[in-house]
Structure formats: C-alpha cells, structure tokens
Amino acid sequence: MIGRLNHVALVVPDLEQAAQSYRQSLGATISPVQELPDHGVKVVFVELPNTKIELLEVLGEASPIKAFLDKNPSGGMHHLCYEVDDILAARDQLKAAGARVLGDGAPKTGAHGKPVLFLHPKDFFGTLIELEQA
Ligand code: CO
Numbered sequence: 001m002i003g004r005l006n007h008v009a010l011v012v013p014d015l016e017q018a019a020q021s022y023r024q025s026l027g028a029t030i031s032p033v034q035e036l037p038d039h040g041v042k043v044v045f046v047e048l049p050n051t052k053i054e055l056l057e058v059l060g061e062a063s064p065i066k067a068f069l070d071k072n073p074s075g076g077m078h079h080l081c082y083e084v085d086d087i088l089a090a091r092d093q094l095k096a097a098g099a100r101v102l103g104d105g106a107p108k109t110g111a112h113g114k115p116v117l118f119l120h121p122k123d124f125f126g127t128l129i130e131l132e133q134a
Contacts, residue, residue, distance in 0.1 A: 015057035
C-alpha cells in the first residue's frame, strides 16, 4: 500500500535557526516558510535528492506539537510521511486491520496541498505515521 517516503519531520524550537543550520552547515536547499494555522505549525522543507525533511515549529497555543516540544525541548524526530495512491482506500484498509486513525478520520489538507491522515504511534512501533495522497 505505502509508496515513497515523502518526508521525515523534525520538531524544532526555532524554525529560522534550524533552517539556517541546514542551509549553512549542511548546505541544503530550504523552501520558503509556510504557516499552517489549521495544523498549528510553521514549516519549511529541506529539499534532498531522494526525499524531504520537514522542519516544524509550534504555531499557536493549541498546536498539536506543543506537548512534543515540551517533552523534547531541543527538538526531535516527530513523524514519517509515506505516500499512498488513494488515501480513503488506505484509511479503510488500515481501520479494518485495527489501526487507529487520529482525529475524526477525515483527511486534512497537508503542507503540499494534498490530503493527509495520521496513524496512532502505538500501532506502529512508537512512530507517528502520516499518509499523504501522492
Ligand atoms: Co509531515
């Protein structure tokens, strides 16, 4: 069902500083900053030849990554995003297999303008999984 690794997401305490570090120390190409108030995050993408790294900063008090940053004040790996061809078919197949889809189960629009869903980390070995319809 899953296809390419779309991105690995890191929560960082300071997006500008993290982007600068990836740009200057690692020589990476960084996308412009996007604010996604529906997701409670500010995001940039580090463009790599074979995938992307999503750097996330808390946006607003209700941000879903706030608790993660409180537990990991210097930042850390937050989720993996796999591509799927059909997100509703993938969701139904996963639910039938007993996996928990976070939220109300309806896909939201992600940072690439495409539908995304998140799967409970306890169902996948302690790692939060995002599915994005490619
Ligand atoms: Co993501």
